[in-house]
Amino acid sequence: MTHTSRRALLALAAAVPALAAARASAQDAPGSPSPNAGRAAIVTGSSRGIGAATARRLASDGYAVTVNYLTNADLAAQVVQEIEWAGGRAIARQADVADPAAVGALFDACVQAFGGVDVVVSNAGIMNTAPIAQFTDEAFDRMMATNLKGSFNVLREAARRVRDGGRIIALSSTSMTQKRATHGPYAATKSAQEMLCGSLAKEVAGRRISVNAIAPGPTNTELFRVPPAVMQQAVAAIPYGRIGEPEDIANAIAALCEADGEWINGQLVFANGGFF
Numbered sequence: 424m425t426h427t428s429r430r431a432l433l434a435l436a437a438a439v440p441a442l443a444a445a446r447a448s449a450q451d452a453p454g455s456p457s458p459n460a461g462r463a464a465i466v467t468g469s470s471r472g473i474g475a476a477t478a479r480r481l482a483s484d485g486y487a488v489t490v491n492y493l494t495n496a497d498l499a500a501q502v503v504q505e506i507e508w509a510g511g512r513a514i515a516r517q518a519d520v521a522d523p524a525a526v527g528a529l530f531d532a533c534v535q536a537f538g539g540v541d542v543v544v545s546n547a548g549i550m551n552t553a554p555i556a557q558f559t560d561e562a563f564d565r566m567m568a569t570n571l572k573g574s575f576n577v578l579r580e581a582a583r584r585v586r587d588g589g590r591i592i593a594l595s596s597t598s599m600t601q602k603r604a605t606h607g608p609y610a611a612t613k614s615a616q617e618m619l620c621g622s623l624a625k626e627v628a629g630r631r632i633s634v635n636a637i638a639p640g641p642t643n644t645e646l647f648r649v650p651p652a653v654m655q656q657a658v659a660a661i662p663y664g665r666i667g668e669p670e671d672i673a674n675a676i677a678a679l680c681e682a683d684g685e686w687i688n689g690q691l692v693f694a695n696g697g698f699f
């Protein structure tokens with residue numbers, strides 16, 4: 424089987440559980456082991472949305488995946504089940520990324536289940552929007568704790584524990600470039616991802632670990648549930664004439680995780696269909 428046809432079969436089988444057996448046999452075909460066999464990934468906030476699509480995609484690329492969630496245990500278990508039906512390996516673990524001890528335990532679980540950590544996607548995030556004059560302390564503090572301190576907790580643990588040659592990716596947002604009214608505090612947390620990743624890239628480069636921030640545009644998840652007029656504006660600003668699907672972002676993350684993606688390092692990568 425050629426490399427291209429094997430990849431096509433793996434991608435198709437990941438999407439259709441009935442083809443799980445075909446995928447497993449493609450992975451096991453003599454002389455064509457998955458380049459990611461024996462490698463493990465942690466995706467924070469992967470019970471739904473972009474994180475869930477990323478967990479499924481990395482699993483279809485051969486990674487054993489640790490699915491993380493805050494409250495939606497059922498959704499996380501469903502993601503694990505989908506991965507297993509497609510012939511992959513996954514576990515689900517609850518952890519609030521705002522809690523450094525919980526993040527440590529999340530990494531422990533991945534090491535215990537799969538022997539190490541090779542890819543970390545710091546994806547968990549929330550979006551609270553309001554004019555600054557009306558922004559409450561509670562909404563501000565919760566978003567900072569999740570998006571900024573949470574991602575710092577995850578990146579710090581990743582810096583300590585990702586194996587040589589690994590990948591670290593944090594979710595930023597195209598909205599940080601737009602300075603939209605009501606988005607100031609959210610955009611500040613997303614702008615911070617570029618700074619954290621830029622410095623970390625220099626700190627771990629000696630171990631051939633690449634670190635990048637990825638900035639989606641409007642993407643079809645619960646986080647981006649907006650009134651129809653705002654949706655129309657978003658679609659009109661995207662040359663492709665549609666907003667992103669979670670799989671669009673997962674594909675871009677997977678590209679950074681490829682061996683061929685190694686030279687993309689210390690960057691803010693926009694994945695937004697041309698939205699600016």
Ligand SMILES: NC(=O)c1ccc[n+]([C@@H]2O[C@H](COP(=O)([O-])OP(=O)(O)OC[C@H]3O[C@@H](n4cnc5c(N)ncnc54)[C@H](OP(=O)(O)O)[C@@H]3O)[C@@H](O)[C@H]2O)c1
Nearest residue numbers: 468470472473493494495519520547548596642644646647
């Ligand atoms: N959607 C967009 O348009 C868009 C655009 C640019 C950037 N982004 C960024 O992409 C990332 C994912 O967004 P999304 O749209 O996929 O969001 P989403 O659909 O709302 O999903 C959020 C995920 O994060 C988890 N989560 C929330 N708080 C957490 C915490 N404290 N600890 C651990 N997990 C937590 C949720 O878990 P539960 O299910 O358990 O609640 C869920 O799995 C975010 O960082 C977001 O800022 C999104």
